Amino acid sequence: MQDFIENIPKAELHVHLEGTLEPELSFRLAQKNAIKMPYTTPEELISAYDFTDLPSFLAIYYAGMDVLRTEQDFYDLTWSYLNKARSQNILYAELFFDPQAHTSRGVEFKTVITGIHHAQRDAEEKLGIKSQLILCFLRDMSAESAMEHLMYAEPYLDWIVGVGLDSDEKDNPPLKFADVFAKAKTFGLKLTMHCDVNQNNTHDHIAQCLDDIQVDRIDHGVNSLEKAALWQTIKTKKLGLTVCPVSNRFVVQSLTSKEIRQMLDNQMLVTINSDDPAYFRAYLNENFIELQSEGDFSESDIITLVTNAFKVAWLPEQEKGFYLDKVQHYVESYSA
Numbered sequence: 001m002q003d004f005i006e007n008i009p010k011a012e013l014h015v016h017l018e019g020t021l022e023p024e025l026s027f028r029l030a031q032k033n034a035i036k037m038p039y040t041t042p043e044e045l046i047s048a049y050d051f052t053d054l055p056s057f058l059a060i061y062y063a064g065m066d067v068l069r070t071e072q073d074f075y076d077l078t079w080s081y082l083n084k085a086r087s088q089n090i091l092y093a094e095l096f097f098d099p100q101a102h103t104s105r106g107v108e109f110k111t112v113i114t115g116i117h118h119a120q121r122d123a124e125e126k127l128g129i130k131s132q133l134i135l136c137f138l139r140d141m142s143a144e145s146a147m148e149h150l151m152y153a154e155p156y157l158d159w160i161v162g163v164g165l166d167s168d169e170k171d172n173p174p175l176k177f178a179d180v181f182a183k184a185k186t187f188g189l190k191l192t193m194h195c196d197v198n199q200n201n202t203h204d205h206i207a208q209c210l211d212d213i214q215v216d217r218i219d220h221g222v223n224s225l226e227k228a229a230l231w232q233t234i235k236t237k238k239l240g241l242t243v244c245p246v247s248n249r250f251v252v253q254s255l256t257s258k259e260i261r262q263m264l265d266n267q268m269l270v271t272i273n274s275d276d277p278a279y280f281r282a283y284l285n286e287n288f289i290e291l292q293s294e295g296d297f298s299e300s301d302i303i304t305l306v307t308n309a310f311k312v313a314w315l316p317e318q319e320k321g322f323y324l325d326k327v328q329h330y331v332e333s334y335s336a
């Protein structure tokens with residue numbers, strides 16, 4: 001089963017680029033940028049990854065980003081992730097980035113997006129992994145700041161496929177950003193939002209995503225299962241849910257394998273993702289392997305989860321077909 005998971009061609013739809021910053025790269029960038037690290041080794045840094053919920057994770061995640069200063073730093077970050085992803089047989093990835101977490105430290109939007117884009121371009125050409133970029137707004141910052149960053153992005157719309165909403169959900173509902181997401185839609189961008197697991201007012205937040213914002217996808221969204229009206233709408237609209245098992249174990253102490261099984265039983269378009277793999281110490285294959293083992297998922301379940309990701313990817317139908325054919329071909333040759 002592990003071999004089957006490792007080798008099946010996959011898509012990843014929920015990964016924060018800043019959450020792929022490995023301790024070794026942090027140390028290298030800190031040294032280059034003359035930043036003093038509060039730890040002496042990468043191992044010591046990893047042992048300080050002490051999070052038990054979303055806010056405690058976010059504090060460590062934002063502190064870690066301080067080493068990212070130049071266009072080359074963002075290039076290196078993105079290039080490293082795309083190499084790792086390709087080594088896990090990920091053929092296509094949609095990448096979140098958090099520009100406000102960088103502009104607030106004095107790093108220009110242009111610096112961030114140019115470094116990322118050039119690495120994406122090179123990885124597609126040299127490694128054969130395609131990726132697209134999703135600009136995430138930090139929901140614990142103001143709607144005005146989000147709108148300002150959407151306007152920074154306007155000259156780069158060819159480099160962005162959609163917008164998302166992340167960071168601390170407490171008291172920051174989707175509706176706070178209704179105008180920003182409406183404007184993003186007029187730019188032709190796809191819309192997604194985090195509805196993290198077990199957050200306050202989670203059912204209201206999911207309902208706002210569905211009814212008011214009219215998202216194209218939901219990140220996490222596990223609590224939709226608790227209200228028939230929510231999960232049935234998600235199913236009817238054929239919306240993808242990007243679930244992140246190991247991330248869930250850190251923030252809610254469960255891989256949510258039962259919930260993922262229930263989504264499959266409900267024929268919802270659930271997908272498996274890594275979220276912040278350098279922090280949670282698990283990339284996409286490790287997420288699948290742990291989930292499979294805990295939930296006793298069959299090969300057929302794994303195929304459905306992988307196939308769902310290509311089905312709900314923000315790609316033209318023809319390109320989805322190209323990847324789905326690759327999955328089918330792999331499955332046929334594996335069973336032969």
Ligand code: ADE
Nearest residue numbers: 016166167194196275276
């Ligand atoms: N930013 C990075 N990872 C996140 C997560 N899991 N939830 C909300 N915001 C995030």
Ligand code: ZN
Nearest residue numbers: 166194219275
């Ligand atoms: Zn996330």
